[in-house]
Amino acid sequence: MPLPVNEIRTLIAVALCGLLLLLRLDAPRFSAAEYDGADEAGPAGFATRLAWPALAIALAVAAGVALPSGLAAVGLGPEAGLSAPSIVLAVVGAVLGIAALLAVSWVRDPAWPPRVAPPAEAPRLAFDAVETAIVDELTFRGVLLGLLLLAGIPVPVAFLLQLLLYGLETRLGRDTATLGMLVEALALGSLTGVLAIASGGVVAPIVAHVAARFAALELPDSLPPLLPRRPF
Numbered sequence: 035m036p037l038p039v040n041e042i043r044t045l046i047a048v049a050l051c052g053l054l055l056l057l058r059l060d061a062p063r064f065s066a067a068e069y070d071g072a073d074e075a076g077p078a079g080f081a082t083r084l085a086w087p088a089l090a091i092a093l094a095v096a097a098g099v100a101l102p103s104g105l106a107a108v109g110l111g112p113e114a115g116l117s118a119p120s121i122v123l124a125v126v127g128a129v130l131g132i133a134a135l136l137a138v139s140w141v142r143d144p145a146w147p148p149r150v151a152p153p154a155e156a157p158r159l160a161f162d163a164v165e166t167a168i169v170d171e172l173t174f175r176g177v178l179l180g181l182l183l184l185a186g187i188p189v190p191v192a193f194l195l196q197l198l199l200y201g202l203e204t205r206l207g208r209d210t211a212t213l214g215m216l217v218e219a220l221a222l223g224s225l226t227g228v229l230a231i232a233s234g235g236v237v238a239p240i241v242a243h244v245a246a247r248f249a250a251l252e253l254p255d256s257l258p259p260l261l262p263r264r265p266f
Contacts, residue, residue, distance in 0.1 A: 109236035127242025167253035
C-alpha cells in the first residue's frame with residue numbers, strides 16, 4: 035500500500051538529516067571545523083571552505099520544506115528567530131558562553147589579559163568559528179532535535195539524544211579527540227540545546243555558539259588543559 039504523502043515528506047526530511055550528519059563528519063574534506071583535522075586536510079580555497087556551511091544551510095532548509103509542519107519544525111521559522119524572547123535568549127546565551135570560556139581560560143592560566151591567537155591566524159579562526167556554529171546548530175539543535183520532537187520523543191530524552199550524538203560525532207574518530215574536548219563539546223551543546231528548546235529556533239543557539247567559539251580563540255593549544263587530554 036502506498037505511503038501517505040505526509041509520511042513520504044517526513045522520510046525525505048529524515049534522509050536529509052542523515053546527509054547533514056554525514057556532512058558534519060566530512061568536515062576535514064572541506065578543511066573546516068576546528069579540532070576536526072582541518073589543518074591536516076591541507077590548504078583549501080575559500081570557496082571550498084564556504085561550501086561546507088552553504089551545503090548545511092541548503093540541507094536544513096530542504097528538510098524544513100519537506101516536513102508537513104514546515105521550517106518551524108527544524109528551528110528555522112522566522113517567528114522564532116526574530117521574536118523578542120529569541121533575541122533576549124541569544125544575548126543571554128552569548129554572555130554565558132563567553133563567561134564560561136573566560137572562566138576556563140582563567141583556570142588554565144590565571145593571568146590578565148588573556149592570551150590571544152596570533153593576528154595572522156585570526157581571520158581563519160574567526161571563519162571557522164562562524165561556519166562551525168552554523169553547521170552544528172542547524173544539524174543537531176535544528177533538524178535532528180526537531181525530528182526527534184516531531185517523533186513524539188519527550189523533550190528531555192530528545193535533548194540528551196541530540197547532545198550525545200553531537201559529542202560522539204564531533205569528537206570521536208578524530209586524531210585530535212581528547213576527553214577534555216569531549217567534555218567541553220558537551221557543555222557547549224548543553225547550553226545551545228537549552229536555548230534551542232527555550233526559543234523554538236536556532237538563531238539563539240547559533241549566536242551563543244559563535245560567541246563561545248570566538249571566546250575560545252584566545253585559548254591557544256599551549257595552555258595547560260582543564261581536563262587531561264587523553265586520546266580516546
